[in-house]
Amino acid sequence: TSVDDLQIFEFLVGPFGLLRVVSNIDEVEITGLELGVSAAVTETFTLGASIDARDTEIKANASRPYTVGNKAPYSPDWTANLTAAFDVPIRDSLDFIADFYLRGVGPTWFNPGQNNTRTTLFELAPGLAGLGTADYSLTERDEYWSLDARIGLRGENWTAVLWARNVTDEEWLDEVIPALEFGGSFIHPGPRRRFGVEFTYEF
Secondary structure, three states, X not given: OEEEEEEEEEEEEEOOEEEEEEEEEEEEEEEEEEEEEEEEOOOOEEEEEEEEEEEEEEEEOXXXXXXXXXXXXXXXXXXXXXXXXEEEEEEOOEEEEEEEEEEEEOOEOOOOOOOOEEEXXXXXXXXXXXXXXXXXXXXXXXXXXXXXXXXXXXXXXXXXXXXXXXXXXXXXXXXXXXXXXXXXXXXXXXXXXXEEEEEEEOO
């Protein structure tokens, strides 16, 4: 797939200060493969699995020519999902239900700068010569895995479940936005472990 004018969020630094904007990467090429399978193991147990892998490359970027050859932002190298669903009758009009979702997300860059180094505005400040080179090789998010679950009961016209997201309380970053000319990054942590109860009634 060839994408023209790929939109990204980034920070620009200049006389106007620090500004978050939507900008464009002129051309990005994406090559990938996705596989998925689902199976009814028994009448009460279903398994599903999927995985995709992709390779991306910036082919043209007039605003930052030095990023040509880098990967497309916000595009993980791979993602994987494994699901398990139980639907077990207990008695007439009452079922035990349980769903488990394991998700993996591969290494991800969030900005076209990536392994490039940049001279920042601090290099131009008096007395700070030599301190203004920023290395953005650490702004790649590592792979992470997250487990969600739903367990409960389902009646003829109602459902009551206990749900949990990020059961193992993994830590990851949802977003890493470098300000390339400033020398730092704005980071947004992913959600930590959460629990809740959900009740649905149909009438």
